[in-house]
Amino acid sequence: MHQTDYIVVGSGIAGLRAAIDLAEAGRVTIFTKAQITESNSMYAQGGIAAAIGQDDDVEKHYADTIAAGAGLCDAAAVRVLVEEGPLEIERLLQWGADFEREGNALSLSREGGHAVARIVHGNGGLTGKVVIDALLARVRANPNVHIAPFTFFSDLITDGDRVIGIQFEHNGKFASCYAKATLLATGGGSQVYSQSTNPETATGDGLAAAYRAGAELRDMEFVQFHPTVLSLHGAPRFLLTEALRGEGARIVNDRGERFVNELLTRDEVSRAVFRQLTSRPDAKVFLDTTHVPADLLRKKFRHVYTTSLNYGLDITRDRIPITPAAHYFMGGVQTDLSGRTSLRGLYAAGEVASTGVHGANRLASNSLLEALVFGGRAGAAMKEESEINPPLQSSEPSSGIFATVNQNIRDITWRYAGIVRKARELETGLELLDRMKEESNLLTVARMIHECALAREESRGAHYREDFPAPAVTIFHSYIQKDRALKLL
Secondary structure (H helix, E strand, C coil): EEEEEEECCCHHHHHHHHHHCCCCCCCCCEEECCCCCCCCCHCCCCCEEEEEEECCCCCHHHHHHHHCCCCCCHHHHHHHHHHHHHHHHHHCCCEEEEEEEECCCCCCCCCCCCCCEEECCEECHHHHHHHHHHHHHHHHCCCCCEEECCCCEEEEEECCCEEEEEEECCCCEEEEEEEEEEEEEECCCCCHHHEEEECCCCCHHHHHHHHHCCCCCCCCCCCEEEEECCCCCCCCEEECHHHHHHCCCCEEECCCCCCCCCCCCCCHHHHHHHHHHHCCCCCCEEEEEECCCCHHHHHHCHHHHHHHCCCCCCCCCCEEEEEEEEEEEECCCHHHHHHECCCEEECCCHHHHEECCCCCCCCCCCCHHHHHHHHHHHHHHHHCCCCCCCCCCCCCCCEEEEEEECCCHHHHHHHCCCCCCCCHHHHHHHHHHHHHCCCHHHHHHHHHHHHHHHHHHCEEEEECCCCEECCCCCCCEEECCCCCCCCCC
């Protein structure tokens, strides 16, 4: 049995940001599934949105975020995001983050859904890595922080309606750790789809564990599909950053014809690409960057350029075959503005949380900003938690193989609860999932997506129902909780 003051599950931006502040108040243990640098955050190319440009302000950023959210954003959460965002960028600069510059000023770019250029990028296009490097340097320098890599978080430990710790597995052995506050910063679960931009670790562990513990989750039907992902046999589903389209890259069909405004929101572009690809069996769609200055591609998009070369594509001369792929969960564990969940002692921040910032569709490059802002706010709130009295002996380890990744689940979710949905297919997907006897995180997450998508009989944001193509007049959220009926409120 282990004990600490604060548990952080996950080593992405939200978890590290919280850990830095928590270390000022006590001992922090960070549990992470793989090495400390492996997280969704590390793969983020696009950038961080913040109203720091001369022709920008927080009201414009607020308006763009609200518009993208298609009626489901929490206005107070968005206000917190846009007002505190510039302070987080300044703090990262003070901590040594290597952002692109033009002279003495930060270089800003524009992406889909943004009225002005407000996206900050890490040098070479790997913004997530630049931010992680800056945060991790501070974490590693603090003796109050202990890092437990290659440790699988299996479940939350509860005492009534309070979370008092976690169960975990390391080197084949189960153990428990107790703390006065626990932060889920486990990221999303896009590996529940066969086509996904996320690393293999993104299996929805925090979402599933929160559900099993009785926490309330919100809007799980809202999954964002990124429209421009490398589609090449033998290559991973490598994300081709939105910033390429901001610099003029075009989306074309196999006849070289444009068919969509590339700067529309991700759900609109993804559906347009999906319809082209499904229009006939041999249809192909490409991202065409051949007219973009070659020097710009090699410098600003160095990561995309070099990765594409590894698979035989020179993006200065070749069109890039693309497909949409699952990318980001807007829904998650419901929280307040300080990361508190419906269970005492349990907090959530980053993609695993539903803060209300993203509504029905996340605005490009708001995710890293949310992780910074709400990771910091969760850390501040966790400091106020009172001590607990851990049990005299560890709780029994959970049964079941929660780490299982079943390809059948991924194929079912992609086919029946993907970009374009309808009742008959969602019901079929649920029937197929119900036949599976395993008890895995991926299966729990897949069921939640199907159930919430079936209940929402409208199209809104990233959730598109072919049988209900228009938005409903009434705006509502979906709420799902273990052993309780799904609610639409």
